[in-house]
Amino acid sequence: MRFSHYPDTDSLYVELKPGHERAGGRTVVVSDEMNVNVDEDGTPVGIEIYQYASRIADLSRLEAEGPIFGLVPASEKGVG
Secondary structure, X not given: OEEEEXXXXXXXXXXXXXXXXXXXXXXXXXXXXXXXXXXXXXOEEEEEEOOOHHHHOOHHHOOOOOOOOOOOOXXXXXXX
């Protein structure tokens, strides 16, 4: 997982699944300020927060712990 903050626009991109930017996928508009990028299977691979990211997240302490939703292997979910 990687966080990229763009101070000039106060935007934040959270890359959930490296290397899967938008190839074969699509962007789901969640709100005027947020989009979710999904791969060809519909699994979230990135979250884009436009403008005001610093109001939504404490950018001085970006931290992550896994597993992240939608990225747990099926074998760990008891599927398959």
